[in-house]
Amino acid sequence: MAHHELSDAEYKSQVSAVWKATAWLSIITIVEVVAALLYPESSPKIMLNIFFILASLLKAYFIVGEFMHVKYETRALAITILAPTIFLVWFIIAFMWEGGEWLNLREYWGVIEPVVKGAADHGHGGGH
Amino acid sequence: MAAENAVAQDSWGGGKSPFNVSYGKLMMWYFLLSDAFTFSALLISYGAIRFSSPYWADPNEAFSAMPFMGHAKVPLGFVSIMTFILILSSVFVVLAVIEGHRDNKKGVMKWMMGGIIGGIAFLGCQAWEWNHLIHGGNTLWENNYGPQAFGMLFFLITGFHGFHVFSGIVFNIWAFVNTANGEFGRRNNGYEMIEKVGLYWHFVDLVWVFVFLAFYLL
Numbered sequence: 001m002a003h004h005e006l007s008d009a010e011y012k013s014q015v016s017a018v019w020k021a022t023a024w025l026s027i028i029t030i031v032e033v034v035a036a037l038l039y040p041e042s043s044p045k046i047m048l049n050i051f052f053i054l055a056s057l058l059k060a061y062f063i064v065g066e067f068m069h070v071k072y073e074t075r076a077l078a079i080t081i082l083a084p085t086i087f088l089v090w091f092i093i094a095f096m097w098e099g100g101e102w103l104n105l106r107e108y109w110g111v112i113e114p115v116v117k118g119a120a121d122h123g124h125g126g127g128h
Numbered sequence: 129m130a131a132e133n134a135v136a137q138d139s140w141g142g143g144k145s146p147f148n149v150s151y152g153k154l155m156m157w158y159f160l161l162s163d164a165f166t167f168s169a170l171l172i173s174y175g176a177i178r179f180s181s182p183y184w185a186d187p188n189e190a191f192s193a194m195p196f197m198g199h200a201k202v203p204l205g206f207v208s209i210m211t212f213i214l215i216l217s218s219v220f221v222v223l224a225v226i227e228g229h230r231d232n233k234k235g236v237m238k239w240m241m242g243g244i245i246g247g248i249a250f251l252g253c254q255a256w257e258w259n260h261l262i263h264g265g266n267t268l269w270e271n272n273y274g275p276q277a278f279g280m281l282f283f284l285i286t287g288f289h290g291f292h293v294f295s296g297i298v299f300n301i302w303a304f305v306n307t308a309n310g311e312f313g314r315r316n317n318g319y320e321m322i323e324k325v326g327l328y329w330h331f332v333d334l335v336w337v338f339v340f341l342a343f344y345l346l
Contacts, residue, residue, distance in 0.1 A: 006229045014226050022219045029211055033204050036188070036345055049346055056341040060334060067222050067330040069323075076139070077147035081157050088168055095172045099179025112182050 021066035028055050150317060156324045160331045163292075167335050170288065171342050174281045185274030187344045193260050207344050210253045211336065214293075217246025218333040221300070221326045228319025233307060236319055240304045243329060247297040254290050258283070282343060289339050292332045299325040 006014070032055050039048045065071040070078050106112050139146040147154060178184050188203035195206070220242035227235030261282075265272055271279035303325045306312050312319045 005231065006226070011226065011230060015223065018219060018222050018226070022215065025215050026212065029208065029215070032345060033208050036204055052341055052345040056337050056345075059337045063218070063330055063334045063337065067218055067333070068327055074139075074146075074148045077149060077154075077157075080147070081161060084161060085164070087165075088172075091168060091172055092175070095176040096179055099176035102176075102180035103182065106180070106182075 017066060021062045024062050025059055028059050031055065150320060152324055153320070153327070156327050160327060163331065164335075167288075167338070170285050171338055174285060174342055177277045177281065181275050181277065183274065185271070185278045187346075190261075190266075190271075190273040190278075191257075191344055193257075193264075195256055204344060206253065206257065207340065210250055210257075211340055213246055213250045213253065214333050214336050217243050217250065218330050220246060221322075221329045225319075225323050225326045228312075228322045231313070231318060233310070233313055236307050236312075236322060237304060240300060240307065240322070244297060244300045244304060247293055247300065247329075251290060251293055251297070254286065254293075258286075285339060286343070289332070289335055292335065296325075296329045296332050299328060 032052060035048060035051060064082075070081065145151075145154075149157075191207055192201040192203040193206065194200060194202040220239045224236045224239035224243060227239060261271075266279055268280050268283055270276060271282075303312075303322055306321065307319070312321055315321075
Protein backbone atom coordinates (compact mmCIF):
# COMPACT_ATOMS: atom_id res chain seq x y z
CA MET A 1 0.00 0.00 0.00
CA ALA A 2 1.62 3.21 -1.13
CA HIS A 3 1.71 5.97 1.46
CA HIS A 4 0.84 9.46 0.45
CA GLU A 5 2.62 12.52 1.72
CA LEU A 6 0.52 14.68 4.01
CA SER A 7 -0.09 18.24 2.93
CA ASP A 8 0.73 20.93 5.48
CA ALA A 9 -2.97 21.67 6.02
CA GLU A 10 -3.79 17.99 6.65
CA TYR A 11 -0.83 17.71 8.98
CA LYS A 12 -1.89 20.74 11.00
CA SER A 13 -5.50 19.61 11.32
CA GLN A 14 -4.47 16.09 12.38
CA VAL A 15 -2.07 17.35 15.05
CA SER A 16 -4.63 19.79 16.43
CA ALA A 17 -7.29 17.03 16.53
CA VAL A 18 -4.89 14.91 18.61
CA TRP A 19 -4.24 17.68 21.11
CA LYS A 20 -7.97 18.41 21.33
CA ALA A 21 -8.65 14.77 22.24
CA THR A 22 -5.81 14.96 24.78
CA ALA A 23 -7.41 18.01 26.38
CA TRP A 24 -10.74 16.19 26.62
CA LEU A 25 -9.15 13.11 28.19
CA SER A 26 -7.35 15.27 30.75
CA ILE A 27 -10.42 17.30 31.65
CA ILE A 28 -12.59 14.20 32.07
CA THR A 29 -9.98 12.54 34.30
CA ILE A 30 -9.64 15.66 36.47
CA VAL A 31 -13.43 15.94 36.83
CA GLU A 32 -13.61 12.25 37.79
CA VAL A 33 -11.00 12.60 40.52
CA VAL A 34 -12.54 15.80 41.87
CA ALA A 35 -15.97 14.14 41.90
CA ALA A 36 -14.57 11.12 43.76
CA LEU A 37 -13.07 13.37 46.44
CA LEU A 38 -15.88 15.89 46.86
CA TYR A 39 -18.95 13.68 46.55
CA PRO A 40 -20.82 13.81 49.87
CA GLU A 41 -20.70 10.50 51.78
CA SER A 42 -24.38 10.69 52.63
CA SER A 43 -25.62 10.82 49.02
CA PRO A 44 -26.42 7.58 47.22
CA LYS A 45 -23.28 6.19 45.58
CA ILE A 46 -25.22 5.01 42.51
CA MET A 47 -25.34 8.50 40.92
CA LEU A 48 -21.58 8.91 41.24
CA ASN A 49 -20.95 5.43 39.82
CA ILE A 50 -23.18 6.08 36.80
CA PHE A 51 -21.22 9.27 36.17
CA PHE A 52 -17.89 7.38 36.41
CA ILE A 53 -19.05 4.74 33.93
CA LEU A 54 -20.34 7.30 31.40
CA ALA A 55 -17.15 9.37 31.77
CA SER A 56 -15.01 6.27 31.16
CA LEU A 57 -17.00 5.40 28.04
CA LEU A 58 -16.46 8.96 26.80
CA LYS A 59 -12.70 8.56 27.39
CA ALA A 60 -12.81 5.26 25.51
CA TYR A 61 -14.52 7.08 22.62
CA PHE A 62 -11.67 9.59 22.36
CA ILE A 63 -8.97 6.91 22.58
CA VAL A 64 -10.55 4.52 20.07
CA GLY A 65 -11.93 7.22 17.76
CA GLU A 66 -9.02 9.66 17.63
CA PHE A 67 -5.85 7.89 18.84
CA MET A 68 -6.70 4.54 17.24
CA HIS A 69 -8.06 6.38 14.22
CA VAL A 70 -11.37 4.49 13.97
CA LYS A 71 -13.24 7.75 13.23
CA TYR A 72 -11.35 7.98 9.95
CA GLU A 73 -11.54 4.31 8.89
CA THR A 74 -14.14 2.96 6.48
CA ARG A 75 -17.57 2.30 7.97
CA ALA A 76 -17.27 -1.44 7.34
CA LEU A 77 -14.02 -1.69 9.32
CA ALA A 78 -15.40 0.39 12.22
CA ILE A 79 -18.46 -1.89 12.43
CA THR A 80 -16.31 -5.04 12.23
CA ILE A 81 -14.23 -3.85 15.17
CA LEU A 82 -16.98 -2.36 17.32
CA ALA A 83 -20.03 -4.58 16.78
CA PRO A 84 -18.68 -7.66 18.66
CA THR A 85 -18.39 -5.57 21.84
CA ILE A 86 -22.23 -5.77 22.00
CA PHE A 87 -21.69 -9.16 23.68
CA LEU A 88 -20.19 -7.32 26.66
CA VAL A 89 -23.64 -5.94 27.51
CA TRP A 90 -24.92 -9.46 28.18
CA PHE A 91 -21.61 -10.44 29.80
CA ILE A 92 -21.80 -7.60 32.33
CA ILE A 93 -25.51 -7.94 33.20
CA ALA A 94 -25.34 -11.74 33.56
CA PHE A 95 -22.27 -11.79 35.80
CA MET A 96 -23.25 -8.88 38.04
CA TRP A 97 -26.58 -10.62 38.55
CA GLU A 98 -24.78 -13.86 39.26
CA GLY A 99 -22.48 -12.15 41.78
CA GLY A 100 -25.47 -10.71 43.61
CA GLU A 101 -27.04 -14.17 43.70
CA TRP A 102 -23.88 -15.71 45.22
CA LEU A 103 -24.15 -13.16 48.00
CA ASN A 104 -27.81 -14.11 48.56
CA LEU A 105 -26.89 -17.78 48.73
CA ARG A 106 -24.02 -17.16 51.12
CA GLU A 107 -26.32 -15.20 53.40
CA TYR A 108 -28.99 -17.86 53.11
CA TRP A 109 -26.60 -20.66 54.07
CA GLY A 110 -24.74 -18.53 56.60
CA VAL A 111 -21.33 -18.92 54.97
CA ILE A 112 -20.22 -15.28 54.83
CA GLU A 113 -16.42 -15.37 54.92
CA PRO A 114 -14.89 -13.97 58.11
CA VAL A 115 -13.39 -10.47 57.93
CA VAL A 116 -9.72 -10.84 57.02
CA LYS A 117 -7.08 -9.87 59.53
CA GLY A 118 -6.56 -6.12 59.74
CA ALA A 119 -9.53 -5.17 57.58
CA ALA A 120 -11.16 -3.48 60.53
CA ASP A 121 -8.25 -1.40 61.82
CA HIS A 122 -7.51 1.24 59.22
CA GLY A 123 -4.21 3.03 59.03
CA HIS A 124 -2.29 -0.21 59.39
CA GLY A 125 -1.81 -0.26 55.64
CA GLY A 126 0.37 2.85 55.72
CA GLY A 127 3.95 2.55 54.52
CA HIS A 128 6.89 1.39 56.52
CA MET B 129 -29.98 1.49 -4.94
CA ALA B 130 -27.98 1.40 -8.12
CA ALA B 131 -25.47 3.78 -6.57
CA GLU B 132 -25.24 1.64 -3.45
CA ASN B 133 -24.55 -1.44 -5.52
CA ALA B 134 -21.90 0.43 -7.39
CA VAL B 135 -20.19 1.32 -4.10
CA ALA B 136 -20.44 -2.28 -2.90
CA GLN B 137 -19.07 -3.57 -6.18
CA ASP B 138 -16.31 -1.05 -6.01
CA SER B 139 -15.29 -1.99 -2.44
CA TRP B 140 -15.86 -5.72 -2.44
CA GLY B 141 -15.32 -6.60 -6.08
CA GLY B 142 -11.78 -7.79 -5.39
CA GLY B 143 -8.40 -6.43 -6.25
CA LYS B 144 -8.09 -4.20 -3.19
CA SER B 145 -8.81 -4.11 0.54
CA PRO B 146 -12.51 -3.36 1.13
CA PHE B 147 -11.56 -2.01 4.57
CA ASN B 148 -8.89 0.18 3.02
CA VAL B 149 -6.24 -1.11 5.46
CA SER B 150 -3.36 -3.51 5.02
CA TYR B 151 -3.51 -7.14 6.14
CA GLY B 152 -1.17 -6.50 9.07
CA LYS B 153 -3.22 -3.63 10.45
CA LEU B 154 -6.47 -5.57 10.15
CA MET B 155 -4.94 -8.53 12.00
CA MET B 156 -3.66 -6.21 14.72
CA TRP B 157 -7.25 -4.99 15.11
CA TYR B 158 -8.58 -8.55 15.38
CA PHE B 159 -5.93 -9.39 17.96
CA LEU B 160 -6.84 -6.30 19.98
CA LEU B 161 -10.52 -7.23 19.83
CA SER B 162 -9.73 -10.66 21.28
CA ASP B 163 -7.48 -9.08 23.90
CA ALA B 164 -10.33 -6.69 24.78
CA PHE B 165 -12.47 -9.71 25.58
CA THR B 166 -9.70 -11.17 27.76
CA PHE B 167 -9.54 -7.98 29.80
CA SER B 168 -13.33 -7.75 29.87
CA ALA B 169 -13.48 -11.26 31.32
CA LEU B 170 -10.99 -10.30 34.03
CA LEU B 171 -12.77 -7.07 34.94
CA ILE B 172 -16.23 -8.65 34.86
CA SER B 173 -14.98 -11.46 37.12
CA TYR B 174 -13.79 -8.72 39.43
CA GLY B 175 -17.30 -7.22 39.34
CA ALA B 176 -19.04 -10.53 39.99
CA ILE B 177 -16.77 -11.38 42.93
CA ARG B 178 -17.15 -7.89 44.32
CA PHE B 179 -20.95 -8.16 44.11
CA SER B 180 -20.76 -11.49 45.93
CA SER B 181 -18.79 -10.02 48.86
CA PRO B 182 -20.55 -8.53 51.86
CA TYR B 183 -17.90 -5.77 52.07
CA TRP B 184 -15.19 -4.38 49.83
CA ALA B 185 -12.10 -2.15 50.01
CA ASP B 186 -12.52 1.64 49.98
CA PRO B 187 -10.25 2.85 47.14
CA ASN B 188 -9.79 6.27 48.76
CA GLU B 189 -8.30 4.40 51.73
CA ALA B 190 -6.34 1.70 49.87
CA PHE B 191 -4.76 3.96 47.23
CA SER B 192 -3.87 7.09 49.16
CA ALA B 193 -0.10 6.75 49.33
CA MET B 194 2.19 9.21 47.54
CA PRO B 195 5.97 9.00 47.02
CA PHE B 196 8.11 11.46 49.02
CA MET B 197 5.15 12.37 51.21
CA GLY B 198 5.60 9.85 53.98
CA HIS B 199 2.36 8.94 55.69
CA ALA B 200 0.34 11.80 54.24
CA LYS B 201 -2.88 10.58 52.62
CA VAL B 202 -3.50 11.78 49.08
CA PRO B 203 -6.47 9.75 47.84
CA LEU B 204 -6.24 9.00 44.10
CA GLY B 205 -3.29 11.40 43.78
CA PHE B 206 -0.61 9.00 42.63
CA VAL B 207 -2.88 7.02 40.32
CA SER B 208 -4.00 10.26 38.63
CA ILE B 209 -0.37 11.03 37.87
CA MET B 210 0.03 7.51 36.43
CA THR B 211 -3.06 8.04 34.27
CA PHE B 212 -1.68 11.29 32.87
CA ILE B 213 1.68 9.69 32.15
CA LEU B 214 0.00 6.93 30.14
CA ILE B 215 -2.30 9.33 28.25
CA LEU B 216 0.66 11.55 27.33
CA SER B 217 2.69 8.55 26.25
CA SER B 218 -0.20 7.53 23.98
CA VAL B 219 -0.35 11.05 22.53
CA PHE B 220 3.38 10.97 21.72
CA VAL B 221 2.90 7.74 19.77
CA VAL B 222 -0.01 9.24 17.78
CA LEU B 223 2.27 12.13 16.87
CA ALA B 224 4.94 9.61 15.81
CA VAL B 225 2.36 7.97 13.51
CA ILE B 226 1.51 11.35 11.95
CA GLU B 227 5.21 12.15 11.42
CA GLY B 228 5.52 8.73 9.78
CA HIS B 229 2.92 9.76 7.23
CA ARG B 230 5.19 12.65 6.33
CA ASP B 231 8.23 10.35 6.06
CA ASN B 232 9.84 12.48 8.73
CA LYS B 233 12.31 10.05 10.30
CA LYS B 234 13.56 12.51 12.94
CA GLY B 235 9.98 13.35 13.99
CA VAL B 236 9.08 9.67 14.33
CA MET B 237 12.18 9.05 16.45
CA LYS B 238 11.54 12.06 18.68
CA TRP B 239 7.91 11.19 19.51
CA MET B 240 8.53 7.45 19.71
CA MET B 241 11.24 8.13 22.29
CA GLY B 242 8.68 10.19 24.22
CA GLY B 243 6.26 7.26 24.12
CA ILE B 244 8.93 4.85 25.37
CA ILE B 245 9.94 7.14 28.23
CA GLY B 246 6.29 7.57 29.21
CA GLY B 247 5.78 3.81 29.25
CA ILE B 248 8.85 3.24 31.41
CA ALA B 249 7.73 6.01 33.78
CA PHE B 250 4.31 4.37 34.11
CA LEU B 251 5.85 0.98 34.89
CA GLY B 252 8.16 2.64 37.43
CA CYS B 253 5.13 4.19 39.16
CA GLN B 254 3.36 0.86 39.19
CA ALA B 255 6.44 -0.81 40.68
CA TRP B 256 6.48 1.81 43.44
CA GLU B 257 2.76 1.31 44.13
CA TRP B 258 3.08 -2.49 44.28
CA ASN B 259 6.16 -2.25 46.46
CA HIS B 260 4.41 0.13 48.83
CA LEU B 261 1.31 -2.06 49.08
CA ILE B 262 3.29 -5.29 49.54
CA HIS B 263 5.47 -3.79 52.26
CA GLY B 264 2.29 -2.57 53.95
CA GLY B 265 1.22 -6.21 54.27
CA ASN B 266 -1.05 -6.34 51.23
CA THR B 267 -0.40 -9.48 49.23
CA LEU B 268 -2.29 -12.08 47.24
CA TRP B 269 -3.22 -13.79 50.50
CA GLU B 270 -4.24 -10.96 52.78
CA ASN B 271 -4.71 -7.22 52.74
CA ASN B 272 -5.67 -4.45 55.09
CA TYR B 273 -8.56 -3.07 53.10
CA GLY B 274 -11.01 -5.74 52.03
CA PRO B 275 -11.59 -9.44 51.45
CA GLN B 276 -8.79 -11.66 50.20
CA ALA B 277 -10.23 -11.50 46.67
CA PHE B 278 -9.56 -7.75 46.55
CA GLY B 279 -5.80 -8.23 46.83
CA MET B 280 -5.77 -11.20 44.47
CA LEU B 281 -7.75 -9.39 41.77
CA PHE B 282 -5.78 -6.18 42.19
CA PHE B 283 -2.41 -7.84 41.66
CA LEU B 284 -3.74 -10.15 38.92
CA ILE B 285 -5.39 -7.46 36.81
CA THR B 286 -2.91 -4.61 37.29
CA GLY B 287 -0.16 -7.17 36.78
CA PHE B 288 -1.69 -8.40 33.53
CA HIS B 289 -2.08 -4.80 32.38
CA GLY B 290 1.46 -4.00 33.49
CA PHE B 291 2.75 -6.91 31.44
CA HIS B 292 0.97 -5.44 28.40
CA VAL B 293 2.68 -2.13 29.12
CA PHE B 294 6.00 -3.96 29.32
CA SER B 295 5.51 -5.78 26.01
CA GLY B 296 4.30 -2.52 24.43
CA ILE B 297 7.54 -0.82 25.51
CA VAL B 298 9.52 -3.68 23.92
CA PHE B 299 7.61 -3.24 20.63
CA ASN B 300 8.07 0.53 20.78
CA ILE B 301 11.82 0.18 21.33
CA TRP B 302 11.99 -2.28 18.44
CA ALA B 303 10.09 0.20 16.22
CA PHE B 304 12.37 3.03 17.36
CA VAL B 305 15.50 1.04 16.45
CA ASN B 306 14.10 0.12 13.03
CA THR B 307 13.25 3.77 12.40
CA ALA B 308 16.70 4.92 13.49
CA ASN B 309 18.55 2.43 11.27
CA GLY B 310 16.41 3.39 8.27
CA GLU B 311 14.63 0.04 7.93
CA PHE B 312 11.10 1.53 7.89
CA GLY B 313 12.20 4.35 5.59
CA ARG B 314 13.22 1.74 2.98
CA ARG B 315 9.97 -0.25 3.16
CA ASN B 316 7.25 0.05 0.52
CA ASN B 317 4.63 0.73 3.18
CA GLY B 318 6.86 3.29 4.88
CA TYR B 319 6.26 3.77 8.58
CA GLU B 320 3.13 1.61 8.77
CA MET B 321 4.73 -0.53 11.48
CA ILE B 322 4.60 2.56 13.72
CA GLU B 323 0.81 2.51 13.25
CA LYS B 324 0.59 -1.16 14.22
CA VAL B 325 2.68 -0.91 17.38
CA GLY B 326 0.84 2.38 18.03
CA LEU B 327 -2.53 0.59 17.95
CA TYR B 328 -1.26 -1.84 20.56
CA TRP B 329 0.05 1.02 22.67
CA HIS B 330 -3.27 2.92 22.59
CA PHE B 331 -5.07 -0.27 23.50
CA VAL B 332 -2.96 -0.46 26.66
CA ASP B 333 -4.11 3.08 27.45
CA LEU B 334 -7.73 2.11 26.71
CA VAL B 335 -7.57 -0.84 29.11
CA TRP B 336 -6.13 1.42 31.79
CA VAL B 337 -9.26 3.62 31.55
CA PHE B 338 -11.33 0.63 32.67
CA VAL B 339 -8.82 -0.69 35.24
CA PHE B 340 -8.83 2.84 36.70
CA LEU B 341 -12.64 2.79 36.71
CA ALA B 342 -13.00 -0.64 38.32
CA PHE B 343 -10.31 -0.42 41.01
CA TYR B 344 -9.90 3.25 41.82
CA LEU B 345 -13.22 4.98 41.09
CA LEU B 346 -16.11 2.57 41.66
